[in-house]
Amino acid sequence: MSPSDLFSGSPWVSALVVLLFIQSPVIVWNLLRSAPVAYARFVTETGKSLGPWRPGAYDPRVRPPGGAEPAYRAYWAQQAWTDAVSATAAGATDIWRRVVDVWMKDRVRPMWNLYRKPYGRRETWEVLFLRFFSVGVALGALLGSLAAAATAAATTLVFGVLLGAGCAALVLAALCLRGIDTGRLVVGRIRMKCPHPGCYHSVALPVYRCPGCRHPHRSLRPGGYGVLRRVCECGQVLRTSFLTGRHRLDAECPECSLPLPDGLGSARLVHVPLIGGTSSGKSMLLQAMVAGLLARMNGGELSVRFARDADRREYERGAAQLASGGGIGKTTAVQPTAVMLYVGKRYRKRLLYLYDPRGENLESPQRLREQEYLAHADALVLVVDALADPSVYAGLPPDERTRADLASPSAESPMHTYERLSGELAAMSGRRRRTPVAVVVTKKDVLHRLNSLPTLTDGVDGWLRAVGLENLVRGLEHDFGACRFAALSAQDAVGTQPHPAERRHAAEPVLWLLGRTGLRIKKARPAVASGRIPPRPTTDPGVAESS
Known part of the structure; x- marks a missing residue:
């Protein structure tokens, strides 16, 4: 145009x-x-x-x-x-x-x-x-x-x-x-579990408490409240991921609201119940095992840390009672609370849950089914009081029976305890064939003074066969993936005059079970020839293993 x-x-x-x-x-x-x-x-x-733009000024849009x-x-x-x-x-x-x-x-x-x-x-x-x-x-x-x-x-x-x-x-x-x-x-096969009786719940994400106002944060993870950190309503900055240090906060179980161990989720969890009849020596054995781990820590072999201050105080109280000539009281809780320890070396560590149930809980199938922690067991410690077996006790002469009675033998034969445990464990977890078992013969100091019994100088499994508990050994080797046999005197390990070698030896069953989970602890010094347990050990006694 x-x-x-x-x-x-x-x-x-x-x-x-x-x-x-x-x-x-x-x-x-x-x-x-x-x-x-x-x-x-x-x-x-x-x-x-x-x-x-002035910090702290009111903004109605926020x-x-x-x-x-x-x-x-x-x-x-x-x-x-x-x-x-x-x-x-x-x-x-x-x-x-x-x-x-x-x-x-x-x-x-x-x-x-x-x-x-x-x-x-x-x-x-x-x-x-x-x-x-x-x-x-x-x-x-x-x-x-x-x-x-x-x-x-x-x-x-x-x-x-x-x-x-x-x-x-x-x-x-x-x-x-x-x-x-x-x-x-x-990848680390880390399963977070509540250690408290009546719960034992699997924890996907703990409830974390703000260190400032103590308000619970039930979903403290990267998201809409912050990627690397979030700000609590009190102004406290909280880390949202394990990589940024979230595991250092106080945590609680989302089901029972009871406190969880420090650093839960930072290490693989290993549940180890101690199974044995009443008066079989479980509580003393647990005290000796913890003392043995701490002794090896002082020797530079590994690192050990209590996951809860309550467990540390309970251990120190028991150690003081034993040092003064007293004893450790029997377990009275219907459902045991785990004793929790971090055990490892440098960056390789495990969170160890040690359960000490009372013997009465194992005396009937119904009570045994109520022990919910058994469904999570990664390993077992079978506490064998050989003096509780009727055939062993009947073979003792009268004077030695009197000596054996002073050791308060368990009211139930270890074979009966094992048979009941084996059947119920297969039904509860379905992992019996993959579960390692450390078999510990307790009251070794008393057994050494009974001359009618074979001397505990050969392999412990052979000694059990010799005293008439061959069916127990066969059942263990058949039903479980791996077995380790040892003998221990908890009195010599943590009594009024503890023997350093016996105390160190008390940690052997636990370290072997941890080794089955992939945690290998290199010994600071070589042990004596395996398969031999001298009456008064001056170095680490050997143990017998079957798999």
């Missing part, structure tokens, strides 16, 4: 074209004036609306913590989008306000109304001139504001894309951290 065609049509079109041509310098000038100012004001108002988690939502998860919307709205409102108030009311209207004459008089050419060009000013301001709005919209779109990409990256990072935590548990 040629310029002449524009003027060949309607006179109104021609007049409009002429008007725009004459007004074009005014329109362009005001467009160039209004657009940068409007966009600059958009940026300024957007920045101001992101405040308050949602207070509450709900399931007593923590603030992460900025990227919620507040960033709230701020983006409110900031964009504030900037767009400022562009509109400048068009209406600054340009139309403060500039265009005065030009239109300048020198208004009284009614009936003709207007001068100056007034007509200003009114004529006020149209150009208005058009320029409108076009400039539209250009600023378009630029602001493009900027907002780019910002939204970047914000979305950043949030997506943080979501991906949270999922990766969750995957790393889960993968570490799977």
Whole structure:
């Protein structure tokens, strides 16, 4: 279309074209004036609306913590989008306000109304001139504001894309951290279990307590409350992943709300119940085992740490009683609480749960089924009181029976205890064939003084066969994946005059069971020839193993 065609049509079109041509310098000038100012004001108002910039100032847009988690939502998860919307709205409102108030009311209207004459008089050419060009000013301001709005919209779109990409990256990072935590548990075969009686619940994620306000956090993991950390409602910063130190917080079982051991989830869990009849010496054996582990720690062979202060205090109380010539009381709890220890070397460690149930719990199938921790057992310690076997006791001469009675033999034969355990364990866990068993003959100091019995100098399994417990040995070797036989005098290990070698020897069954889980502890010094247990050991006694 040629310029002449524009003027060949309607006179109104021609007049409009002429008007725009004459007004074009005014329109362009005001467009160039209004657009940068409007966009600059958009940026300024957007920045101001992101405040308050003073720390601690009240902001009604920030949602207070509450709900399931007593923590603030992460900025990227919620507040960033709230701020983006409110900031964009504030900037767009400022562009509109400048068009209406600054340009139309403060500039265009005065030009239109300048020198208004009284009614009936003709207007001068100056007034007509200003009114004529006020149209150009208005058009320029409108076009400039539209250009600023378009630029602001493009900027907002780019910002939204970047914000979305950043949030997506943080979501991906949270999922990766969750995957790393889960993968570490799977690869390390770490199963978190509650150690408390009546619970023994599998813990997928503990409840962590804030060290500041002690409020419980039931879902402390990377997510909408923070990727690497979260902020409790009291202002305390909490780590959200094992990699960042979450396991150092106080934890509770989500089922029973009782405290869990320190650092639960940092090491593979190994459940080891001590099985034996009443008065078979389980409690003394447990005390001797812990003392043996601590003795080896002092020798530099391994590291040992109590997972709970309560267990450490209980052990120290028992050690003080034994050192003063007293004894350890019988277990009275219907369901035992595990004694928890971290055992390992450098970065290789295990969280050891040692259960000491009372013998009455094992005297009937019904009571045995109530021992829920047996379903989680990774290994067993079978405590054998040979004097409790009727055939062994009947073969003693009268004077030796009196001596044996002073040792308080168990009321139930170890064979009966084993038969009941073997059947119920197969039904409870289904892992009997894969469960290693450390068989410990207790009261070795008493057995050495009974001359009618074979001398405990050969392999312990051979000694058990010799005294008439061959069926017990055969059953163990047939029903379980691996067996280790040892003899121990807990009195010589932790009594008033403990023997260092016997104390160290008390840890052998536990270390062997831990070795079956892949934790190999290199000895600081070589032991004597295996398969021999001297009457008064001066070095580590050997043990017999069957698999």
